[in-house]
Amino acid sequence: MGTLRTMFSVILFGVIAVLMAIDVTIEIRSGVPLGLESFELVIFLLALGGIAIHWWRLTEARAEVKRWTEDARRWNQEAQDILQGLGVAIDRQFDRWGLSPAEREIALLQLKGLRHKEIAELRKTSERTVRQQALSVYRKSGLNGRNDLAAFFLEDLLLPAGTSSDVRASGS
CATH class of the missing domain: 1.10.287 (Helix Hairpins)
Known part of the structure; x- marks a missing residue:
C-alpha cells in the first residue's frame, strides 16, 4: 500500500x-x-x-x-x-535400530503426528497391524512409546543455541 x-x-x-x-x-x-x-x-x-x-x-x-x-x-x-539433514539422521538412526521398511514407515508417520487409525487407513492395513509394528519400533529402539519417539528426534532441535544434549540430560 x-x-x-x-x-x-x-x-x-x-x-x-x-x-x-x-x-x-x-x-x-x-x-x-x-x-x-x-x-x-x-x-x-x-x-x-x-x-x-x-x-x-x-x-x-x-x-x-x-x-x-x-x-x-x-x-x-x-x-x-536442515530438514534434509534431519531426514538423513532419522534414516541412519532407523538403520541402527534395525527397523524393517514397514516399521520405518510407521515410525515416520508417527513422527508426522498421525494416529494408528490414520496410518492404517493410509497404508491400507488393519489398525492392529499398525499397533504391532509400532510396538516393534518401540522395542527395537528401547523407547516407551510415540512421545518418546518424537522426543528422541526433536530434543536436540529444541535446545537453545550453545547447549548440548549432555548439558540438558544432566539437568543443568
Whole structure:
C-alpha cells in the first residue's frame, strides 16, 4: 500500500511540475515579467523536490523488498538443508535400530503426528497391524512409546543455541 501511495505521489508531483512548467513558459513568452512568475516557479521547484523525495522512498522500498526476498530465500534454503539433514539422521538412526521398511514407515508417520487409525487407513492395513509394528519400533529402539519417539528426534532441535544434549540430560 505504501509503495502504491508513493508511486501515486511521484506521478502527482510530476503532473504538477509539468503543468507549472508549461504555465511559466507560456506566460514568460507572453511577456509576463519573471518576478510575477516567482510563486509559480516556487511551486514548480517544490513539485520537483516532491518527485525526488518520493522517488527516493520508492527506490528504498524496492531495495528493502529485495533484501527481504533474498533473506526469505536464504532462510528457505537453510531450512531445506536442515530438514534434509534431519531426514538423513532419522534414516541412519532407523538403520541402527534395525527397523524393517514397514516399521520405518510407521515410525515416520508417527513422527508426522498421525494416529494408528490414520496410518492404517493410509497404508491400507488393519489398525492392529499398525499397533504391532509400532510396538516393534518401540522395542527395537528401547523407547516407551510415540512421545518418546518424537522426543528422541526433536530434543536436540529444541535446545537453545550453545547447549548440548549432555548439558540438558544432566539437568543443568
